[in-house]
Amino acid sequence: MHDQQTSPDPVMETITRAVGQWQESGDSASARERLLTLWAEIGVTGDAFHRCILAHYLADLYDDPAEALIWDIRALDAADAVPAQGVGGVQHGFNIASFRPSLYLNIADNLRQLGSFTAAVAHLDAATHDMHLLAEDAYGGLIRDGMKQVGQAITRGDCSRLGQSPASDSR
Structure with a gap:
């Protein structure tokens, strides 16, 4: 058995710092600016895992459900492009497949807020x-x-914001 050194991932470190600062300060505009700059650096053909995580957090930084929907769709598209590496598609210590329900939930909630039940x-x-x-x-x-919350809101025909992103404990 040999020890495998994990090298730092500068993209994930940048995402983590920006999200952490947003969570501490509540300054979504600064976090969004930093993450949009990173998005431009990665590009639409960059690493799919990074694009997925980055787009997911960018969606959380928009109050407008139409803008959030764009980023949530980008996150799901990127998740679909993550190569199945290792057991169960684990990459960077994270199983992207287990993230899919959250991505679908966020899209469902955005669509609900837009009245597309x-x-x-x-x-x-x-x-x-x-x-x-x-x-x-x-x-x-x-x-x-x-x-459950989003399903109940759909049943009620409720388009109002539920308080925080249903799949995020970051707001």
Whole structure:
């Protein structure tokens, strides 16, 4: 058995710093600016894992559901492009497949806020289909609770913001 050194990932470090500063200060504009600069550096053909995580956080930095939807779709598209490396598609110590329910949930919630209930239900169904990928932990519980909240809001025909992103504990 040999020890495998993990080299620092400067892209993930930049994302983590920007998101951490946003969570501490509440300054979404500065965090968005830093992450948009990073997005421009990576480009639309850059590393799919990085694009997925970056787009996911950028979506959280927009209050407008149409703008958030654009970034959530980019995150899902990038997740689909992440190569299945290692066991279960684990890359950078993260299983991208287990992230899919969250991505679908966020898209469903944005569509719901925009009044597109049929499309929102389709994405909530896609999240439900991938629920088996979630662990029985706090994150899995967060996503399951978010799905319940968004589903109930769809049933009520409610387009209002639910307070925080249903799949994020970052707001």
